[in-house]
Amino acid sequence: RIVKEIPGVVGIKEASGNISQIVKLMALTDGNIDLYSGNDDQVVPLLSMGGLGVISVVANVAPRAMHDMCYKFFEGDIAGAAKLQRDTNELCNNLFSEVNPIPVKKAVEFMGYQAGPLRMPLTEMEPAHAAALKKAMQDFGIL
Template structure:
C-alpha cells in the first residue's frame, strides 16, 4: 500500500531572477536529493510555492521531476486546491505526465465540513487511478481532517492510501493510528515530530528539513525502521535548532534562504512571500553552522 517508506522531500522550486522556474537548478537539486538517499520527491507542494503557479507551470514542473527521476524514486505531485474542479483537473494532468502519486491538501480558506472533505477526496479519487495522500495542515488551511473522517475516507474511497499529518497534535495522530489500525499510512508533516509519529506506526516523513540535509533525514528514518532507536533519536534531537530556524518565518521563506546559503540557485520567492529578515537570516545561518552544513 505504501507509496514510499522513509524520507520524502517537500522540494523547493528554484526561481530565476525574473521569477520564472529554474528547471536546470531543480534538476541539480533532485539529483543531489537522490544521491543523499531521499526516498521520494514531493513536487509542487507548499514548500514548492505551488499556490503561486499557474496550471501550465504546475504540470510542467511535475513532468520535469518525473522525467528527471526516471523512476529511480517515486514522484508525488501536489495537486490540492480550494476548488474541487481545479484539484480534479490537476490530478488528472499529473497522472497523465507520470506522477506516481498525489498529495492533496484539504481545501483552504473556504473551510469545507467533514462531509465536504469526504466528497472532495472522493471526487479526486474518481478521476484518477494512482495513490492519493491526504494532507492535513490546519494551521495553513483552517480545516482539520478529524481522525474519524480520515479513516472513513481511507476505507470507502479508492486510491486514498495515506495522510500527511501536520496538525502538530500528537494526541490526534495517536487516535488516528488507533482508528486506522493499518488501513491508512501516516507520514509526518512536522520535521520536529518525526520520531513520535514513527513510534505510532508512521511510515516516514514529508520533510522540509530534507532540502538541506537529505542524508540525515533518510538515515534517521532508516535507523528507526532498522531498530536503532538511539541513533534515530540522536539525529532528531541534534536537528531541533536547525528545524526551529527553518520555520522561524513562514515556509518556504527560510528553506529557500538556506538553500541559497548552501550555494544553490534557489532564487527569491514569489509574492506575496518576501525575503527573510536580516535577524532571522542570521539565526538561520548560525543554526546551519552549528549543525555542520555551512
C-alpha cells in the first residue's frame, strides 16, 4: 500500500523474518522497489529472491564478511555466500541477544573503541550475554 500511495518510495528494508511475506512483497512490487535485508541471518535467502543487499548490524564488527557474502552472491558463488551466511550465524545470534544497539555497542567496546553511553531506557548488557558475545567474536576471529 505504501508503495502505491507515497510517491518516491524507492526501497524497502525487509526485517520481518517471514520468508512468505518477503515473497509476497516481491510479487506486489513486481521488482520496481529495491529490497534490502534487515535481518543479518537472512541475507542470502533474500538475495536469492531478488534483494539487492543488506542493512547490517553484523557489518559494524565484521564488515568484510558481510561485504564478501553479498559480493560472492552477485558474482555467482552462491555456495561461498551461503557458507559465509552459516559462518556468521553464531555472531549474528549473539549480536541480537538483546535489543539493538546494546550488543553492537558492547561488541565495539570489546574491539577497543568507545561506543558511548546507552540512552534511556536501554540498560547495560546482561553479563551472560556479554560473555557469549565475546566468545562468538573470538570464535569468528575478530577478537
